[in-house]
Amino acid sequence: MLIRKPPSIPTSEITPEEIYRDRRRFMTAGAAGIASAALPSVLQAGLQPDDTVTPESIVTQYNNFYEFGTDKGDPAAYAHEMTTDPWTVTVSGEANKTGEFAFEDIVKGLDVEERIYRFRCVEAWSMVVPWMGIPLKDVLAQFEPTGNAKFVEFETLYRPDEMRGQRGFFSSIDWPYVEGLRLDEAYHPLTLMVTGLYGKELPNQNGAPWRLMVPWKYGFKSIKSVVSIRFSEREPVNTWKQLQASEYGFYANVNPNVSHPRWSQATERRLPNSLFSSNRIPTLMFNGYADEVGHLYAGMDLRKYY
Amino acid sequence: MPPATPQSLVKPAVAVAMLAPWAWLGYLIFLETMQSGAGLGPDPVEGLLHYLGEWSLIVLLCAFSVTPLQRQLGWAVLIGCRRMVGLFAFTFVLVHAAVYAVFYVELDGRLLLQEIIERPYITLGMASLLVLTLLAITSTRGWQRRLGRRWKALHRWIYLAVPLALAHLLWLRKDGYADVALYTLWAALMAGERAYAWRSRQRKIPT
Numbered sequence: 001m002l003i004r005k006p007p008s009i010p011t012s013e014i015t016p017e018e019i020y021r022d023r024r025r026f027m028t029a030g031a032a033g034i035a036s037a038a039l040p041s042v043l044q045a046g047l048q049p050d051d052t053v054t055p056e057s058i059v060t061q062y063n064n065f066y067e068f069g070t071d072k073g074d075p076a077a078y079a080h081e082m083t084t085d086p087w088t089v090t091v092s093g094e095a096n097k098t099g100e101f102a103f104e105d106i107v108k109g110l111d112v113e114e115r116i117y118r119f120r121c122v123e124a125w126s127m128v129v130p131w132m133g134i135p136l137k138d139v140l141a142q143f144e145p146t147g148n149a150k151f152v153e154f155e156t157l158y159r160p161d162e163m164r165g166q167r168g169f170f171s172s173i174d175w176p177y178v179e180g181l182r183l184d185e186a187y188h189p190l191t192l193m194v195t196g197l198y199g200k201e202l203p204n205q206n207g208a209p210w211r212l213m214v215p216w217k218y219g220f221k222s223i224k225s226v227v228s229i230r231f232s233e234r235e236p237v238n239t240w241k242q243l244q245a246s247e248y249g250f251y252a253n254v255n256p257n258v259s260h261p262r263w264s265q266a267t268e269r270r271l272p273n274s275l276f277s278s279n280r281i282p283t284l285m286f287n288g289y290a291d292e293v294g295h296l297y298a299g300m301d302l303r304k305y306y
Numbered sequence: 307m308p309p310a311t312p313q314s315l316v317k318p319a320v321a322v323a324m325l326a327p328w329a330w331l332g333y334l335i336f337l338e339t340m341q342s343g344a345g346l347g348p349d350p351v352e353g354l355l356h357y358l359g360e361w362s363l364i365v366l367l368c369a370f371s372v373t374p375l376q377r378q379l380g381w382a383v384l385i386g387c388r389r390m391v392g393l394f395a396f397t398f399v400l401v402h403a404a405v406y407a408v409f410y411v412e413l414d415g416r417l418l419l420q421e422i423i424e425r426p427y428i429t430l431g432m433a434s435l436l437v438l439t440l441l442a443i444t445s446t447r448g449w450q451r452r453l454g455r456r457w458k459a460l461h462r463w464i465y466l467a468v469p470l471a472l473a474h475l476l477w478l479r480k481d482g483y484a485d486v487a488l489y490t491l492w493a494a495l496m497a498g499e500r501a502y503a504w505r506s507r508q509r510k511i512p513t
Binding site for chain 1: 335338342343347348349350351409410411412420424425426427478479480481482484486
């Protein structure tokens with residue numbers, strides 16, 4: 001299901017009707033079963049038989065985006081203050097094509113695909129989200145990284161007058177937010193630059209105009225509202241690691257066997273839940289994507305590289 | 307019925323104020339039953355837990371403030387509210403912990419034990435609950451009589467319960483400490499007043 005389209009056109013207008021209906025059925029009926037019927041393998045990856053897609057209202061109203069405040073409702077309340085057009089992305093470091101690029105120029109001509117991914121937060125809650133995005137590989141290849149590029153580092157927008165969380169006195173985060181991947185992780189076919197969800201343009205609180213999505217890592221790796229891409233030889237120091245290295249590492253692969261120092265990672269609370277069911281499910285190694293990504297970490301001590 | 311004086315209205319007013327967060331919670335739960343997520347947010351269990359937790363701390367700090375306020379304002383009637391406010395605080399903490407055990411952990415004994423051990427902030431919260439339970443049980447006149455002078459010493463354990471509650475909140479946070487700072491300042495002011503009053507009393511005792 002390769003959909004090539006500008007993100008502002010609703011999926012319903014462009015997806016063949018039978019696939020569109022299939023998607024609806026898929027969302028209500030539970031994910032993996034339908035996915036295996038007709039969709040390409042990247043779509044089936046990771047999804048478990050019991051997975052159902054989380055309602056859009058939760059995906060867009062329950063967010064960690066500390067740039068707008070630390071409450072889960074803050075991003076939905078305040079992210080509209082962020083201007084996302086025009087959007088400039090600075091590309092730098094170990095690549096042949098560096099400089100400042102308009103966001104539209106970077107994504108122009110690249111295929112936007114719908115991918116339904118499991119999403120696991122380091123705080124032990126999780127969702128299943130239908131993202132629209134471009135494989136990060138296709139984005140990065142345009143800049144022709146050199147042989148020295150071993151890692152890629154991303155930065156979120158820093159604009160305190162539009163991002164009230166960055167003005168806060170009581171935050172210990174050194175803005176801008178920084179995240180990074182090893183280049184082979186970045187080039188993995190599951191790794192996406194997301195530009196939409198639920199067939200719609202990406203809402204600001206979810207990281208408009210584009211954000212990273214690495215489904216086998218804890219959510220904080222999937223940096224939002226990206227304005228800088230830097231190819232480097234050395235491992236970037238990501239924000240949470242910088243803040244509390246004993247609790248958050250560079251890799252941050254979902255791993256039920258390695259507890260966060262303050263809580264267990266063995267289970268997760270799948271959203272939506274209700275007052276009478278916290279919907280607790282076991283957490284899976286690499287968030288269920290072990291078959292696809294396990295080889296990337298062969299021989300590594302995942303207790304040390306958490 | 308004696309005529310209402312400003313003094314006689316204090317206790318009912320305090321009671322109404324203490325009931326307000328429960329009334330509001332009732333309204334939120336009503337909204338939640340009408341439409342999922344409308345009252346308690348997209349994660350209603352966590353929404354309920356955090357609501358109760360926040361009010362637990364606020365009302366606990368209120369209870370901690372009664373004596374200093376009474377001393378500074380000279381309103382003797384406030385002392386008559388102290389047990390009531392304390393019991394309101396205990397009720398919030400108890401319901402907060404019960405919601406955690408029933409709705410969050412879903413009465414999974416092994417998970418609960420694991421959480422208490424593995425999550426230090428839960429250990430601290432449970433310790434605070436334990437102290438407050440002891441204070442609530444011994445808050446009756448009967449226990450006051452039975453314990454005599456030891457009653458006051460026992461109820462000084464509030465000095466442990468408050469910092470435990472503050473640490474519980476601070477430790478569960480990843481970032482964003484504005485409210486923690488505010489609550490800590492509040493507790494520090496009330497502790498400061500006590501230290502000041504204690505020193506004043508020491509000076510008055512001839513040596």
